[in-house]
Amino acid sequence: MEQAEISRKVQARFGERIVSAGSFAGQHWVIVRPADLVEVLHFLRDDPELDMNLLTDVGGVDYQGFPDEPDWRFEIAYQLQSLKQNYRFRVKCAVTDDTVRVPSVWQSWRTANWMEREIFDQFGIGFDGHPNLRRILNHDDFEGHPLRKDYPINKRQKLARPAEHLLTDDPEWA
Amino acid sequence: MGLESRLESPFLTTTVDAVINWGRKYSLWPMPFGTACCAIEFMGVVSNRYDVSRFGAELVRFSPRQADLLLVMGTITQKMAPVLKQIYDQMPDPKWVVSMGACASSGGFYDNYSVVQGIDELIPVDVYVAGCPPRPENVIGAIVKIQEKISREKAADWR
Numbered sequence: 588m589e590q591a592e593i594s595r596k597v598q599a600r601f602g603e604r605i606v607s608a609g610s611f612a613g614q615h616w617v618i619v620r621p622a623d624l625v626e627v628l629h630f631l632r633d634d635p636e637l638d639m640n641l642l643t644d645v646g647g648v649d650y651q652g653f654p655d656e657p658d659w660r661f662e663i664a665y666q667l668q669s670l671k672q673n674y675r676f677r678v679k680c681a682v683t684d685d686t687v688r689v690p691s692v693w694q695s696w697r698t699a700n701w702m703e704r705e706i707f708d709q710f711g712i713g714f715d716g717h718p719n720l721r722r723i724l725n726h727d728d729f730e731g732h733p734l735r736k737d738y739p740i741n742k743r744q745k746l747a748r749p750a751e752h753l754l755t756d757d758p759e760w761a
Numbered sequence: 762m763g764l765e766s767r768l769e770s771p772f773l774t775t776t777v778d779a780v781i782n783w784g785r786k787y788s789l790w791p792m793p794f795g796t797a798c799c800a801i802e803f804m805g806v807v808s809n810r811y812d813v814s815r816f817g818a819e820l821v822r823f824s825p826r827q828a829d830l831l832l833v834m835g836t837i838t839q840k841m842a843p844v845l846k847q848i849y850d851q852m853p854d855p856k857w858v859v860s861m862g863a864c865a866s867s868g869g870f871y872d873n874y875s876v877v878q879g880i881d882e883l884i885p886v887d888v889y890v891a892g893c894p895p896r897p898e899n900v901i902g903a904i905v906k907i908q909e910k911i912s913r914e915k916a917a918d919w920r
């Protein structure tokens with residue numbers, strides 16, 4: 588199935604609930620609100636023709652200061668793939684600001700667990716229902732969210748603390 | 762070796778420092794702390810073409826407790842910083858440190874939120890090696906520099 592056709596199918600099913608649909612270089616996507624996200628993703632996964640069983644990536648974007656700044660600040664892009672049919676589709680979730688919480692999809696695709704943690708770490712967007720929403724790339728004492736456009740480029744953090752087992756008095760380790 | 766037959770006496774007079782330094786500088790045991798692409802270049806340094814064993818520093822140890830030359834080769838992230846510090850602390854004296862490449866020496870082009878801007882923020886460095894990555898000759902040059910430094914040292918300077 589062509590990506591355009593998948594896009595049409597999703598739009599026909601969800602109508603007004605799709606904020607917008609677009610394409611670039613043959614890749615199509617739809618943009619949805621957080622409230623509709625899980626339903627749209629599950630439709631793509633459970634429809635027997637679409638059968639998007641693999642979530643290959645989840646990524647974040649900060650549109651602050653972007654020339655065509657949309658009405659929302661962040662977008663979260665879910666890259667889906669059907670292993671059986673070998674086609675892909677992208678669903679983007681429009682996130683107005685960092686007070687909005689997005690539903691976690693880790694129970695549908697286990698791969699979402701760490702990728703949602705990465706978005707939380709780098710952009711400071713919270714995921715509802717996530718089992719372990721902690722930083723994953725930056726260290727625990729890190730302040731701020733470095734992939735946000737308003738993160739000062741020259742800002743330096745204090746260095747990471749040694750891991751607990753490095754602090755022990757045990758002569759085996761010390 | 763037959764050498765002794767050419768000497769008139771089987772004894773030499775020298776200083777303790779000279780003997781100790783002579784031993785130290787030709788038996789450096791490197792601990793490779795390789796975190797990025799520079800460590801690949803180090804593989805060239807130790808393999809047959811460049812062959813660092815010509816300079817006595819080929820016995821790579823993967824335990825800091827058995828090493829006296831710390832080679833920091835690659836990008837050191839802030840998350841890695843405590844580990845590097847710990848490895849350095851675990852090395853017994855006497856010990857020397859080579860910072861190999863732009864990343865280890867200054868953060869390199871990773872002038873960003875996650876990378877330590879030079880390992881001298883964490884541990885003392887004896888020789889910096891320029892390059893991204895430095896050529897193997899450059900690394901051997903650093904080892905020779907360390908050897909020169911060792912020959913100027915006094916055994917009593919170390920604990």
Ligand code: SF4
Binds near residue numbers: 799834892
């Ligand atoms: S200095 Fe260059 S080659 Fe070495 S670790 Fe950094 S980026 Fe890689």
